[in-house]
Amino acid sequence: EAQVTQNPRYLITVTGKKLTVTCSQNMNHEYMSWYRQDPGLGLRQIYYSMNVEVTDKGDVPEGYKVSRKEKRNFPLILESPSPNQTSLYFCASSWGGQLAKNIQYFGAGTRLSVL
């Protein structure tokens, strides 16, 4: 089954404790992206990757890191989480190309609370 898998689905942590949210897709997609969803703000892009070893900042990259060492995986790293990073996070993937990369397949989401 074609899917984007995020783990964990729920996470409660404390300020400053490094964490990683994993994202894996089994569709051989070139393009992957991370979003955060906050009430009243919709989805905002954090980072994206056009292919292996190619990553770039989205609209709200501060406090986050990503890596793309393999095509299927695109982990999101919070080196020192803060309460303002409490949010719902979505990973998405799509084929490359000007049009195709806008048809994105989303993971189920990770709800993160930073205390």
Next chain:
Amino acid sequence: AQSVSQHNHHVILSEAASLELGCNYSYGGTVNLFWYVQYPGQHLQLLLKYFSGDPLVKGIKGFEAEFIKSKFSFNLRKPSVQWSDTAEYFCAVGGTDKLIFGTGTRLQVFP
């Protein structure tokens, strides 16, 4: 600057009522437009898309949207909503490197 505006933040309807959700965009280039839907507790999924051609596009579950270039709009419509349409709806415009989402419209349909 590229942006997407959804002016209806929360819409409440009874079953069988007609639906129209507004979406306006600002984008300097060839426009690719999308509506995504997020059912309660689920991930986003594509509802419909417009790349070119017929400005009236049909999507899944009886939804349709009309691209009106002169009004920079891409409103979502459904003639008769069902309780199962309760969800959050996001309009998006496809940019060079990313999708730009609106803030979403929460639709609640009561039986």
